[in-house]
Amino acid sequence: MELLLLSNSSLPDQPYLQHAVEPIGQQLAGRRKVLFVPFAGVTQSWDAYTDKVRQALSALELDIVGIHTVEDPLAAVQSAEAIMVGGGNTFVLLKQCRERHLLGAIRRRVQQGAPYIGWSAGANLACPSIRTTNDMPIADPGGFDALDLLAWQINPHFTNALPAGHQGETREQRIRELLCVEPALSVIGLPEGNWIQVSGEHAYLAGPNPTWLFRAGQAAQPLPTGLLTLG
Amino acid sequence: MELLLLSNSSLPDQPYLQHAVEPIGQQLAGRRKVLFVPFAGVTQSWDAYTDKVRQALSALELDIVGIHTVEDPLAAVQSAEAIMVGGGNTFVLLKQCRERHLLGAIRRRVQQGAPYIGWSAGANLACPSIRTTNDMPIADPGGFDALDLLAWQINPHFTNALPAGHQGETREQRIRELLCVEPALSVIGLPEGNWIQVSGEHAYLAGPNPTWLFRAGQAAQPLPTGLLTLG
Numbered sequence: 013m014e015l016l017l018l019s020n021s022s023l024p025d026q027p028y029l030q031h032a033v034e035p036i037g038q039q040l041a042g043r044r045k046v047l048f049v050p051f052a053g054v055t056q057s058w059d060a061y062t063d064k065v066r067q068a069l070s071a072l073e074l075d076i077v078g079i080h081t082v083e084d085p086l087a088a089v090q091s092a093e094a095i096m097v098g099g100g101n102t103f104v105l106l107k108q109c110r111e112r113h114l115l116g117a118i119r120r121r122v123q124q125g126a127p128y129i130g131w132s133a134g135a136n137l138a139c140p141s142i143r144t145t146n147d148m149p150i151a152d153p154g155g156f157d158a159l160d161l162l163a164w165q166i167n168p169h170f171t172n173a174l175p176a177g178h179q180g181e182t183r184e185q186r187i188r189e190l191l192c193v194e195p196a197l198s199v200i201g202l203p204e205g206n207w208i209q210v211s212g213e214h215a216y217l218a219g220p221n222p223t224w225l226f227r228a229g230q231a232a233q234p235l236p237t238g239l240l241t242l243g
Numbered sequence: 244m245e246l247l248l249l250s251n252s253s254l255p256d257q258p259y260l261q262h263a264v265e266p267i268g269q270q271l272a273g274r275r276k277v278l279f280v281p282f283a284g285v286t287q288s289w290d291a292y293t294d295k296v297r298q299a300l301s302a303l304e305l306d307i308v309g310i311h312t313v314e315d316p317l318a319a320v321q322s323a324e325a326i327m328v329g330g331g332n333t334f335v336l337l338k339q340c341r342e343r344h345l346l347g348a349i350r351r352r353v354q355q356g357a358p359y360i361g362w363s364a365g366a367n368l369a370c371p372s373i374r375t376t377n378d379m380p381i382a383d384p385g386g387f388d389a390l391d392l393l394a395w396q397i398n399p400h401f402t403n404a405l406p407a408g409h410q411g412e413t414r415e416q417r418i419r420e421l422l423c424v425e426p427a428l429s430v431i432g433l434p435e436g437n438w439i440q441v442s443g444e445h446a447y448l449a450g451p452n453p454t455w456l457f458r459a460g461q462a463a464q465p466l467p468t469g470l471l472t473l474g
Contacts, residue, residue, distance in 0.1 A: 022410050043245050054420040101420050103380075143380050148417040149334075150374050152387045173406035179253050179435050180400040186379040189332050191286040193381050204410050 013122055014039065015161055015210035017138055018131035019168040019202040021099050021221075022088055029068035032131065035207055035218070039127050040094055045075045047092040051108035052100025052133035054150070065098060079114075089117040092126050099168075100130025102145035106137060119159050128161060132168050135202070139165045143190055146183075162210060163198070164242065165190075170201035172222065186189050187226045195228035198242055200235065208240065215240040219228035244353055245270065246392055247442035248369055249362035250399040250433040250450075252330050260299035263362065266438055266449070268303050269387050270324055276306045278323040282339035283331025283364035285381070296329060310345075320348040323357050330363025330399075333376035337368060337384035350390050359392060366433070370396045374421055375430055377414075393441060394429070395473065396421075401432035401455065418457045426459035429473055431466065439471065441445050446471040 016039040021029050029036075040046070041179060045055050053061035062078035069076070076096070082088040089095065097105070109115050122128045130138050136145045141156045144165040172184050182188075202208065206219025217223055217237045225233040225242065247270040251321055252260050260267075271277070284292035293309035300307070307327070313319040320326065326349060328336070338427050353359045361369050367376045372387045375396040403415050412420075418430050433439065437450025447470055454466040456473065 020410055022409055025409065054423045055416070104420075104424065143382075145380065148374065148421060149376065149380055149387055150417075150421040156380055156383045169409070169411040170410055171406050171411075173334055173409070175402050175404035175406060177255055178400070178404070179251055180377060180402075182309060185286075186381075189335075190379060190381040192285045193335065215436065 013161060013210055013212070014125065014127040015122070015138060016127065016129045016207060017135040017162075017166060017202075017210075018129075018207040019135065019166075019170065020204040021131050023205055028064065029131075031205060032207075033069060033071055034071060035209065036096075039129055039209065040072070041127075042073070043093045043127065044073065045093045046077070046096050046129075047079055047088055047094065049079050049095065049097040049105075049109070049134070050078050050081070052098055052102065052105035054101050054104055061098060066094070073080075073126065085112055085114060086117050089114055089121050092121055092129045094127045095121065095128065097128070097130040097134030097137055098133055101150055102133040102136045102147045103149050103151050103153050104144045105133045106142055106156075106158060107151050109137070110154055115159060119161065120160055122159075135166050135168050138162060141165070141195075142188065160242055161213070165197055165199045166208065167199055170203045172201075184226065184232060191226060191228040197228075199226040200224070201226060201232070244392060244441055244443070245356065245358040246353070246369060247358065247360045247431075247438060248366040248393075248397060248441075249360075249438040250366065250397075250401065251292050251435040252362050254436055258299065258361075259295065261437075262436060264300060264302055266440065267300060267327075267360055270360055271303070271305070272358075272441065274324045274358065275304065276324045277327050277360075278310055278319055278325065279310070280310050280326065280328040280336070280340070280365070281309050282332065283312070283329055283336035285332050285335055292329060292331075316343055316345060317348050320345055320352050323352055325358045325360065326352065328359070328361040328365030328368055330365055332381055333364040333367040333373045333378045334382050334384050336364045337373055337387075337389060338382050340368070341385055346390060350392065352389075353392055353432070366397050366399050369393060372396070374425075375418065393446070396428055396430045397439065398430055398432050401434045403432075415457065415463060422457060422459040428459075430457040431455070432457060432463070
């Protein structure tokens with residue numbers, strides 16, 4: 013399997029997806045035709061979202077087709093050269109995919125070798141479940157199980173900082189709650205600007221910011237970039 | 244109905260629940276026996292959570308019984324003088340209540356006049372659904388519908404601030420996503436330190452910090468303390 017899972021789409025003072033252009037180009041390895049899943053987009057139309065991604069990745073000269081524009085989305089997944097899933101609201105993304113019966117089809121197509129590229133909600137979707145999303149549960153997805161393309165849960169946009177004076181739970185506290193109810197999980201706190209690339213049996217961590225591994229009963233463990241060995 | 248819905252349990256440099264003691268005492272209006280629902284607690288035992296609340300409210304000389312300690316929780320709800328629901332993880336709280344078939348019973352008992360007191364997740368539970376929780380979806384509650392004791396959605400711990408340099412969605416952006424999929428909703432952004440009290444047909448806002456009303460197609464509207472008139 014070939015996965016590229018980015019924490020986020022935008023960095024301060026950079027155009028949309030700019031830091032993602034190079035890893036996306038490498039991940040596609042010459043493939044030009046990309047099936048884009050814009051279903052996480054809520055406050056923009058799926059057309060506008062697809063256009064925005066097209067423009068942001070124009071340097072790669074891709075042929076990006078929005079899955080919402082094809083007559084048979086299931087067939088489009090089954091023949092996709094590459095699948096790209098954008099960020100937004102993870103609950104809505106999962107709901108839309110489930111309602112169209114796309115989850116199994118995407119999983120199978122990626123297992124057959126089509127690269128999967130996702131950022132933010134798109135990275136959440138690749139995990140065993142969406143239980144490490146930061147999003148507001150604005151729609152019931154009918155179950156939290158997701159694509160299950162990798163063994164770990166990724167928490168995108170990871171930061172443990174709180175706004176000054178705020179008493180709500182820190183991100184680590186939230187992840188620790190999950191580890192209380194599901195102690196066997198490994199959760200990767202993936203900060204903005206970083207990504208995980210999976211190629212065959214190996215996974216690699218990249219990006220400039222500190223990444224953390226959370227496991228039940230253990231202190232948070234910093235993960236070095238490069239080959240990911242989670243034991 | 245008599246509801247007291249607090250944004251949160253703790254304020255900076257104050258003991259647990261200290262700012263809540265006075266409004267809780269007023270809400271109980273002399274009642275001493277309180278049925279406490281600790282099911283939102285995940286990283287502490289329900290016993291420890293109940294003890295912590297007992298100690299924090301000791302000045303009120305209440306008889307606080309944890310619902311997890313009674314033989315027949317449904318009967319305990321049906322005869323409760325007052326029901327108090329603590330914060331923690333809203334998804335777990337809703338799941339535990341649903342699995343024990345307590346939601347309808349709590350709603351009916353509160354409609355019969357038993358005061359309902361909730362903070363954080365406990366305030367979320369009183370809303371039509373838990374779709375304005377900030378919590379991580381660590382467990383699937385089997386549907387997001389909740390107690391539906393009031394007409395609005397409360398977003399507890401409301402702040403629109405982000406940690407410096409963070410690019411994730413602001414709280415207002417998250418709420419706006421909900422208003423995109425459910426435009427008829429009114430969402431109250433209730434900051435830490437504030438609460439809403441419902442008495443019969445009237446609702447009142449209290450607390451020192453700015454509270455905001457969010458509606459589809461309208462700018463965020465500041466809500467003055469005192470009688471809440473949401474039109």
